Each structure stands twice: as C-alpha cells, then as structure tokens.
Amino acid sequence: MPNKTFFTVGPTELFPEVKKIYQEALKKKIFSISHRSLEFSSIFNLTVNNLKKLLNIPKDFNVFFLSSATECMERIIQNLVLNKSFHYDNGFFAERFFNISVQYNKSAEKFSSQYGTGTDFKNIKLPENTELLCIVLNETSTGVALNINDIKRFKQKNPDVILALDIVTAVPYYKIDFRYIDCAFFSVQKGFGMPPGLGVLILNEKCIKKAEEINKSGISIGSYNNFLKLKENFLKNQTTITPNIPLIYILGKISDFLLNYGIDKIRNETEKKAELLYNYFDEHNFIKPFVKEEKFRSKTTITLQTEIESDKIIKTLSRNGFVISYGYNIFKNKHIRIGNFPMHRIEDVRKLIKLFHSIKLD
Ligand SMILES: *Cc1c(COP(=O)(O)O)cnc(C)c1O
Numbered sequence: 001m002p003n004k005t006f007f008t009v010g011p012t013e014l015f016p017e018v019k020k021i022y023q024e025a026l027k028k029k030i031f032s033i034s035h036r037s038l039e040f041s042s043i044f045n046l047t048v049n050n051l052k053k054l055l056n057i058p059k060d061f062n063v064f065f066l067s068s069a070t071e072c073m074e075r076i077i078q079n080l081v082l083n084k085s086f087h088y089d090n091g092f093f094a095e096r097f098f099n100i101s102v103q104y105n106k107s108a109e110k111f112s113s114q115y116g117t118g119t120d121f122k123n124i125k126l127p128e129n130t131e132l133l134c135i136v137l138n139e140t141s142t143g144v145a146l147n148i149n150d151i152k153r154f155k156q157k158n159p160d161v162i163l164a165l166d167i168v169t170a171v172p173y174y175k176i177d178f179r180y181i182d183c184a185f186f187s188v189q190k191g192f193g194m195p196p197g198l199g200v201l202i203l204n205e206k207c208i209k210k211a212e213e214i215n216k217s218g219i220s221i222g223s224y225n226n227f228l229k230l231k232e233n234f235l236k237n238q239t240t241i242t243p244n245i246p247l248i249y250i251l252g253k254i255s256d257f258l259l260n261y262g263i264d265k266i267r268n269e270t271e272k273k274a275e276l277l278y279n280y281f282d283e284h285n286f287i288k289p290f291v292k293e294e295k296f297r298s299k300t301t302i303t304l305q306t307e308i309e310s311d312k313i314i315k316t317l318s319r320n321g322f323v324i325s326y327g328y329n330i331f332k333n334k335h336i337r338i339g340n341f342p343m344h345r346i347e348d349v350r351k352l353i354k355l356f357h358s359i360k361l362d
Contacts, residue, residue, distance in 0.1 A: 118291075
C-alpha cells in the first residue's frame with residue numbers, strides 16, 4: 001500500500017521519525033544486545049525518564065513494559081483484585097476489562113451506559129468492598145471521552161479504592177494528573193505513532209503492596225510477569241523476560257521528540273483538527289457524529305454514524321490514498337472512525353474532508 005495515509009484509530013500512521021530511529025538503531029546493533037546488559041539498562045532508564053517527563057508521571061511511579069494493553073488489563077486483575085472489581089462500561093474495551101475479571105473468577109460488577117454516551121459519575125455508587133475501579137478514559141469503540149476531572153472527583157469520594165485507568169487512545173493528548181491515579185496503561189500503536197507490540201503499565205506503590213497482600217493470601221498473582229517480579233526488575237532497569245527492545249528504544253526517542261516538539265503545541269493542533277472534523281460532520285447530511293453530547297466527544301478518535309454502508313466510504317477513501325477505520329464490532333458497517341493523533345497533519349485532515357464531498361447518498 002504505497003503512499004497511503006493511515007487515519008485509522010490504531011495501528012495508525014507512524015511518526016516519520018520512527019524510520020530514522022529504527023535505521024539508527026540497526027546501525028548501532030541495538031537489537032542484538034542482551035537485555036541483562038548495562039547498555040540495555042541505560043536504554044530502559046532513558047525511556048522511562050523521557051516518558052515520565054512527557055506525561056508528567058511522578059518520580060516514585062513504576063513503569064513496566066508488557067506486550068499489549070490487553071496484557072496490562074489481565075495483569076491488573078491478577079495483581080490488584082482479591083475479590084471485587086467494579087467497571088464503568090460504555091464500550092467494548094471496558095467490556096473486555098470486565099470480562100477478564102469474570103474469567104479470573106472475581107466478583108466483577110459494572111455500571112453500564114448506553115454506547116455513545118458518558119457519565120459524570122455523580123449517580124454511580126461503588127459497591128461495598130470494591131478493591132479496584134476500572135475506567136476507560138477514551139473508549140475507542142464508540143468515540144466517547146470521559147472528563148478527567150469527573151473521574152478525579154469520583155476517586156476523591158472513594159480514596160481507598162485503587163483506580164486503574166485505560167489511557168490507550170487518550171495519551172499523549174489528554175492531560176492526566178497521576179497523583180490521584182494508582183495505575184494507568186497504554187499501548188504504543190495509537191497516539192504514539194509506533195508499530196504495535198508494546199504495552200506500558202504505570203503504577204504506584206499502593207499497587208505493589210496490594211499484589212504482596214494477594215500473594216501472601218495464597219491466591220496466584222501470575223508467574224513471570226507478576227507485579228513483584230516486574231518491580232524487582234524495574235529497580236535494576238530491567239524487564240522480567242527478553243522484551244521488545246526495538247520498541248522500548250523507539251518509545252524513548254519518540255517521547256524525547258514529542259518533548260522537544262512541545263506537548264502544548266500537540267494539544268492545540270489536536271483540538272484544531274478535531275474541530276475541523278466535528279464541524280464538518282455536524283453539517284453533513286448522512287454522516288453524523290455518533291456521540292451527541294459535545295462534552296463527551298473524543299478529540300482523538302472521531303466516531304461517525306453513516307446512513308450508507310461504511311464499506312463504501314472506506315473503499316472510496318482508500319482509492320484516494322486515505323485509510324480510516326470501520327466501526328467496532330456490532331457497529332462495523334454503521335460507523336466509520338477517524339484517528340486524530342499527533343502525527344496526523346492538518347493539511348491531510350483538510351484533504352480527507354474534501355474527499356468526503358465526493359461521497360454521495362444513493
Ligand atoms: C486498542 C485498545 C486497547 C487494546 O490494546 P492492545 O494493545 O491491542 O491490547 C485497549 N483499550 C483501548 C481503549 C484501546 O483503544
């Protein structure tokens with residue numbers, strides 16, 4: 001697929017910098033070094049530090065490298081829930097998190113909102129003895145973004161509960177105050193414009209203590225990638241297993257690139273592009289934003305419902321050099337989704353919008 005621009009929600013277009021970074025790493029033979037070498041530890045350390053700077057993660061937080069965001073969900077359930085997890089569910093990724101807890105025989109409960117809507121959490125009461133609260137900040141399957149301050153207030157009402165936040169398609173755009181979050185995770189093939197295959201789990205000491213407690217009670221917290229093993233290795237700037245060294249290396253470099261580019265600039269640009277798209281589709285005859293309440297509309301994953309088959313739109317755009325995503329699951333043929341991440345250029349957004357003029361209802 002030469003010369004196509006990926007406006008998909010993930011995997012998506014890569015930062016052009018990825019190619020240079022990869023070539024440089026090949027030249028330096030970084031992909032052949034041992035994950036127990038000093039050289040690897042210094043790469044690990046640099047990546048952790050750059051990421052902490054970029055996302056404003058407090059110094060005392062741990063950063064674990066896993067294989068995907070879904071693996072992060074599973075490790076979180078294993079290590080942070082003895083009995084009870086509670087899930088806010090308004091989409092398929094929240095549902096996945098909930099199902100993992102059920103599969104581990106935990107007592108998982110959820111509060112469900114209609115897909116395409118959100119909540120300010122004011123009417124949600126946590127069941128007694130809830131240990132873990134799971135929330136997806138930006139639900140990629142429906143295009144709903146929750147308000148970070150609403151989540152903060154909800155957590156402040158329930159200070160003893162551990163909060164695990166899925167920030168997969170949210171970062172780096174959404175600003176996250178890690179002081180009230182115990183645990184957050186993402187994978188790199190979305191807003192970080194990198195190839196897939198790396199999950200990043202960020203958590204505080206409260207989570208480590210909880211894992212210790214569960215471990216002591218005799219319940220399994222998993223084997224090679226449990227939080228205690230991960231922490232032990234993290235202290236040495238290492239991973240438990242031979243990790244995805246290429247992506248850990250690239251993540252450090254991309255974070256540095258974004259830091260130099262300026263996170264405020266990224267946020268401004270993201271908002272401008274989102275505004276162009278939403279303004280256009282608010283006025284469109286048969287392709288409309290799926291999320292009706294403006295305050296819940298995601299800035300990074302624009303989800304649109306269409307009266308004609310999504311397939312027809314997607315194929316037309318593809319013939320003209322642009323790839324966008326189908327709807328998720330049951331919405332496959334009824335929705336289209338457009339990624340709006342930092343590597344997407346405003347002039348390409350304008351071109352994409354222009355192409356929609358040629359799509360007719362028939
Ligand atoms: C893509 C996505 C995931 C799953 O990520 P993987 O890296 O494929 O496991 C989880 N949550 C959200 C919100 C996502 O968009």
